[in-house]
Amino acid sequence: xxxxxxxxxxxxxxxxxxxxxxxxxxxxxxxxxxxxxxxxxxxxxxxxxxxxxxxxxxxxxxxxxxxxxxxxxxxxxxxxxxxxxxxxxxxxxxxxxxxxxxxxxxxxxxxxxxxxxxxxxxxxxxxxxxxxxxxxxxxxxxxxxxxxxxxxxxxxxxxxxxxxxxxxxxxxxxxxxxxxxxxxxxxxxxxxxxxxxxxxxxxxxxxxxxxxxxxxxxxxxxxxxxxxxxxxxxxxxxxxxxxxxxxxxxxxxxxxxxxxxxxxxxxxxxxxxxxxxxxxxxxxxxxxxxxxxxxxxxxxxxxxxxxx
Numbered sequence: 001x002x003x004x005x006x007x008x009x010x011x012x013x014x015x016x017x018x019x020x021x022x023x024x025x026x027x028x029x030x031x032x033x034x035x036x037x038x039x040x041x042x043x044x045x046x047x048x049x050x051x052x053x054x055x056x057x058x059x060x061x062x063x064x065x066x067x068x069x070x071x072x073x074x075x076x077x078x079x080x081x082x083x084x085x086x087x088x089x090x091x092x093x094x095x096x097x098x099x100x101x102x103x104x105x106x107x108x109x110x111x112x113x114x115x116x117x118x119x120x121x122x123x124x125x126x127x128x129x130x131x132x133x134x135x136x137x138x139x140x141x142x143x144x145x146x147x148x149x150x151x152x153x154x155x156x157x158x159x160x161x162x163x164x165x166x167x168x169x170x171x172x173x174x175x176x177x178x179x180x181x182x183x184x185x186x187x188x189x190x191x192x193x194x195x196x197x198x199x200x201x202x203x204x205x206x207x208x209x210x211x212x213x214x215x216x217x218x219x220x221x222x223x224x225x226x227x228x229x230x231x232x233x234x235x236x237x238x239x240x241x242x243x244x245x246x247x248x249x250x251x252x253x254x255x256x257x258x259x260x261x262x263x264x265x266x267x268x269x270x271x272x273x274x275x276x277x278x279x280x281x282x283x284x285x286x287x288x289x290x291x292x293x294x295x296x297x298x299x300x301x302x303x304x305x306x307x308x
Contacts, residue, residue, distance in 0.1 A: 041062060263277045
């Protein structure tokens, strides 16, 4: 029987101290990790252009570009937004720790480095990063095109498919993306509950009217959850809800069904998972007394013609 060996985690160590590099290289290699070394921030940027590390250990004080600026630049790369960065430095004042965390670091270790403590922190942050990535991938598989922004409209994270839609819509923006006006103003209204109707909690993405954002709620003090969906251009009215005894969402699903959209199309337009669309269709068939989508679509078309 062939047993596949587990992929070795890759650590990027960025430090201008030969002693620190030697200490960490030996410790990380002994822990079963592959180690890459950079003596300054510019070298680190060149390395990540070729290989994406699983974790970065970053000295705060280096000649040229310091660790804080290096961290900010690393976090602007869409492929590195999930990679944990641990600062390591002799600077132990609160202001320096805060500065490191604000730059995008997940942890701050003071020198001299206690190797066993550092390895324990690395294991925790690698596990957390994997859980986060798995959760976002699961959301993507279920059809959840989700992203989180702060109150200025800056994207903090996005599920992979949402990130792809945003990259196509906001080409060349990189990872340090701030959603353009009037999204921040709309977000302010939505989060304060000023919306008088569901429609005001939905906004088109400036520059791409086929994409719309829906406000889903607040995750943290300055983190807000949005859902991204494609819109075929025409509004999807819940025109059959009251007449046919359907819920608003069932009316929307039936409306798109009657326009010839597939289940996958409907899921993407409404920001639902395909499984959820299937469940809505089961309810629609039962309420209309039909057995398939063709019969349901025929009833919808007849109902629309009567209105017309």
